[in-house]
Amino acid sequence: MGLQLLVKNDEDASPACSAILSEGMIDTKEYKKYGLTISGGQDELKGKIVRLGHIGYMDGWDVLSQLLATAKGFSDKGKKIDLNAAVDVFWKIVQDPNDQTPEDMRLGGLSE
Numbered sequence: 001m002g003l004q005l006l007v008k009n010d011e012d013a014s015p016a017c018s019a020i021l022s023e024g025m026i027d028t029k030e031y032k033k034y035g036l037t038i039s040g041g042q043d044e045l046k047g048k049i050v051r052l053g054h055i056g057y058m059d060g061w062d063v064l065s066q067l068l069a070t071a072k073g074f075s076d077k078g079k080k081i082d083l084n085a086a087v088d089v090f091w092k093i094v095q096d097p098n099d100q101t102p103e104d105m106r107l108g109g110l111s112e
Contacts, residue, residue, distance in 0.1 A: 001071055001086040002079070006049050016055040019045075020070065025077040026050050034069040060094045 006019035017039075024047040031038040041049040050073075052066050067090060071083045 001067075001074070001081045001083060003070070003074065003081075006045075017051045017053045019049045019051050021048065022050045022074075023048060025079060026073050030073055030076075031069055034065070034072070036066060036069050038066075038069070038073075060090075064090055 004021045005013075006021055007013045019041070022040075026038075026040075028038050028040045028050060037053070039051040039053070040046060041051070050070070052070065054063065054066070064087075067086050068083070071081045071086065075081045075083075
């Protein structure tokens with residue numbers, strides 16, 4: 001989408017959330033209108049990142065709704081977002097036979 005992750009490599013990434021550099025562009029309360037809870041940064045990262053949670057049961061539609069809401073939030077603040085690129089990557093992942101998403105969490109047959 002043209003956004004930058006806080007963590008540069010997968011080895012350091014959290015399995016519980018993804019942090020995106022926001023430089024104060026996003027008010028996390030705005031996401032409530034999309035039915036999502038997205039947190040900001042703490043301490044030295046306050047106002048600099050947004051955190052998208054992905055712990056617990058989440059299926060592909062949950063991830064896609066987070067992508068769409070994140071894109072809308074940044075776009076509303078004037079950031080140029082390449083949503084098509086994000087959705088293309090999303091579909092590549094869920095349709096990849098090597099994807100390790102448990103079968104019951106896939107997109108109900110759409111990933112085949």
